[in-house]
Amino acid sequence: MSLHALTGLLVPVFFVRMGLLVHVDNFVRPGVIGFAVLLTVAAMVGKWTCGLVTPRGISRTTVGLGMMPRGEVGLIFAGIGAALVLDGHPVVSPETYAAAVFMVVVTTMATPPLLLWSLRRDERTVAGGGPEAAG
DSSP: OOOOHHHHHHHHHHHHHHHTOOOGGGGTTTHHHHHEEEEEHHHHHHHHHGGGOOOOOOOOOHHHTTTOOOOHHHHHHHHHHHOOOTTESSSOOHHHHHHHHHHHHHHHHHHHHHHOOOHHHHHHHHTOOOOOOOO
């Protein structure tokens, strides 16, 4: 069995398992959706801001958007925090875990269309004779 076949089997199982740990009823609790949206905006803006230090000649917007997805690393840390208990309470509450999964899903799903938009914008800028590093 090749490594590719093994990852093809285990990666979807990992994401499904992490999603199943979310209790959907947490989203109806006051403040959870607001916190999830705030966390998502902070994650997106933070990565986009990191792209601002990109060297000249490279699109800062494209680099920032390309770094935006949080994926499995965010889920792993959230899952570990949800499993750890301190003084009888989980380190990461179910509400915070739900917000983290929301952020991971939104940043992962939003990146491809935003990246495509940025790359097409860069192509038009270069083709139009403008600066190569739009953004």
